[in-house]
Amino acid sequence: MRLLRLFSILDRLRARRHPISAETLARDMGVSLRTIYRDMATLQEMGAPVRGEAGIGYQIEKGYFLPPLHFDPDELDALIIGTELAAARGDQHLGDAAERARAKMIAVLPDHIRDKHRDLPLYAYSALGKADEDNLTFLTPLRTALRQHDKLMISYLDLKDQPSQRTVRPLALTVFDRAWLLTSWCEKANDFRNFRVDRIQSLTTTGETFRPEPGKLYNDYVKTFNPPEKH
Amino acid sequence: MRLLRLFSILDRLRARRHPISAETLARDMGVSLRTIYRDMATLQEMGAPVRGEAGIGYQIEKGYFLPPLHFDPDELDALIIGTELAAARGDQHLGDAAERARAKMIAVLPDHIRDKHRDLPLYAYSALGKADEDNLTFLTPLRTALRQHDKLMISYLDLKDQPSQRTVRPLALTVFDRAWLLTSWCEKANDFRNFRVDRIQSLTTTGETFRPEPGKLYNDYVKTFNPPEKH
DNA sequence: ACAACCCTGACATATACTGTCAGGGGTATC
DNA sequence: GATACCCCTGACAGTATATGTCAGGGTTGT
Numbered sequence: 001m002r003l004l005r006l007f008s009i010l011d012r013l014r015a016r017r018h019p020i021s022a023e024t025l026a027r028d029m030g031v032s033l034r035t036i037y038r039d040m041a042t043l044q045e046m047g048a049p050v051r052g053e054a055g056i057g058y059q060i061e062k063g064y065f066l067p068p069l070h071f072d073p074d075e076l077d078a079l080i081i082g083t084e085l086a087a088a089r090g091d092q093h094l095g096d097a098a099e100r101a102r103a104k105m106i107a108v109l110p111d112h113i114r115d116k117h118r119d120l121p122l123y124a125y126s127a128l129g130k131a132d133e134d135n136l137t138f139l140t141p142l143r144t145a146l147r148q149h150d151k152l153m154i155s156y157l158d159l160k161d162q163p164s165q166r167t168v169r170p171l172a173l174t175v176f177d178r179a180w181l182l183t184s185w186c187e188k189a190n191d192f193r194n195f196r197v198d199r200i201q202s203l204t205t206t207g208e209t210f211r212p213e214p215g216k217l218y219n220d221y222v223k224t225f226n227p228p229e230k231h
Numbered sequence: 232m233r234l235l236r237l238f239s240i241l242d243r244l245r246a247r248r249h250p251i252s253a254e255t256l257a258r259d260m261g262v263s264l265r266t267i268y269r270d271m272a273t274l275q276e277m278g279a280p281v282r283g284e285a286g287i288g289y290q291i292e293k294g295y296f297l298p299p300l301h302f303d304p305d306e307l308d309a310l311i312i313g314t315e316l317a318a319a320r321g322d323q324h325l326g327d328a329a330e331r332a333r334a335k336m337i338a339v340l341p342d343h344i345r346d347k348h349r350d351l352p353l354y355a356y357s358a359l360g361k362a363d364e365d366n367l368t369f370l371t372p373l374r375t376a377l378r379q380h381d382k383l384m385i386s387y388l389d390l391k392d393q394p395s396q397r398t399v400r401p402l403a404l405t406v407f408d409r410a411w412l413l414t415s416w417c418e419k420a421n422d423f424r425n426f427r428v429d430r431i432q433s434l435t436t437t438g439e440t441f442r443p444e445p446g447k448l449y450n451d452y453v454k455t456f457n458p459p460e461k462h
Numbered sequence: 463a464c465a466a467c468c469c470t471g472a473c474a475t476a477t478a479c480t481g482t483c484a485g486g487g488g489t490a491t492c
Numbered sequence: 493g494a495t496a497c498c499c500c501t502g503a504c505a506g507t508a509t510a511t512g513t514c515a516g517g518g519t520t521g522t
Contacts, residue, residue, distance in 0.1 A: 022499070032480065081320075097305035147351075253468070
């Protein structure tokens with residue numbers, strides 16, 4: 001739907017403070033360059049304050065068309081640190097998304113608050129599980145599968161370097177201090193199993209989706225602990 | 232152009248207090264009844280709070296302001312993980328703020344997106360620097376001081392257990408894998424200094440605030456690295 | 463029961479959108 | 493003043509989308 005793409009473009013432009021090239025937008029939206037130019041023309045016809053400059057890219061006047069949303073200083077700190085941490089502990093994909101999300105939230109702040117808190121000096125860095133970017137190769141596919149309730153086939157190398165093949169229902173992803181963990185219902189074991197994301201060797205969707213079944217939910221997994229944890 | 236008609240419909244609904252029938256809209260817009268129904272469905276998909284009631288007509292919640300803040304699935308993942316991480320790595324105060332912030336953002340989502348993503352199974356846990364809650368005692372006062380540019384007096388125990396007293400200008404807080412670090416301009420050393428938050432023994436505000444000075448900014452600190460880092 | 467609505471599906475037609483190809487021209491940097 | 497990046501436009505064919513028409517079903521309020 002074109003309409004959604006137009007809004008999406010506006011979101012992108014709002015999110016970044018720096019100009020974006022039409023080519024980047026085209027790639028991200030999965031359409032041709034020509035289409036982006038047409039979209040921009042349409043947005044301008046609609047009165048959106050977007051401008052394109054040769055050699056630079058597209059930009060939008062900030063504050064356009066957004067409902068104000070108020071965050072107090074503590075909440076802002078939490079959001080900044082949170083998105084920093086997500087970027088530090090996630091893969092490139094999640095990091096980019098975190099940046100966009102943060103920019104969006106900053107953009108909806110009332111002007112006086114935004115100006116005061118635009119560049120909060122709060123940062124996060126992580127070396128754990130980040131040294132080798134490749135060990136998070138499957139993070140994005142796993143997030144997707146989690147959303148869609150896709151059954152997955154994975155080949156896994158456990159901590160004793162024993163390989164195995166399993167069909168699993170992904171139930172949750174948790175980031176611990178040293179690794180991302182996939183909690184799942186393993187059809188081979190007919191029980192809950194955790195897998196370190198960085199030790200998954202390959203991953204394919206079976207094409208099947210599953211429906212959450214009582215007894216095989218993340219909540220059921222959590223209940224197996226005593227005392228029960230926070231989630 | 233359909234897009235303009237959709238906006239036009241929203242304008243009509245906003246303008247009137249009383250409900251408008253689809254037939255009226257169809258006549259005014261010069262399209263068929265069926266098209267209006269399809270348009271309304273599209274508007275609702277986009278998250279516009281328009282509702283149609285049999286025997287009445289269409290109405291819109293007043294004060295509505297299109298489009299609402301929209302997060303794509305990746306951005307939502309990043310926000311959830313981010314707030315989880317902030318809660319996992321911060322103190323109680325920051326964790327609570329993270330939770331509130333997340334709730335606020337979820338609240339502004341269009342219904343159909345919110346329902347789908349209300350309980351994303353993405354979690355974060357940390358044992359690092361959390362075992363002893365007390366070692367983050369000064370995180371919240373430091374965040375406050377950072378915002379307000381307060382000069383601080385701290386007594387510090389360095390990694391060799393050497394105690395010292397310093398007057399510092401807090402410049403940034405960074406969460407690393409094993410600790411929170413306060414980057415500051417130390418007036419004693421007349422240079423930049425980093426302090427582990429968990430090794431600060433006491434902290435008092437001097438009552439003075441400072442104005443950011445060229446050469447004593449976080450950006451200047453970052454420049455002392457080669458190559459310069461991300462921030 | 464009735465009138466006045468909202469809402470949905472099916473299907474053929476018209477319209478708008480899209481990618482591709484082929485240009486023109488501006489801006490920043492060295 | 494070359495070069496690398498950009499924005500921008502026209503034309504055209506193929507495809508996706510939107511639309512009107514027809515034919516229903518269902519809810520609300522009187």
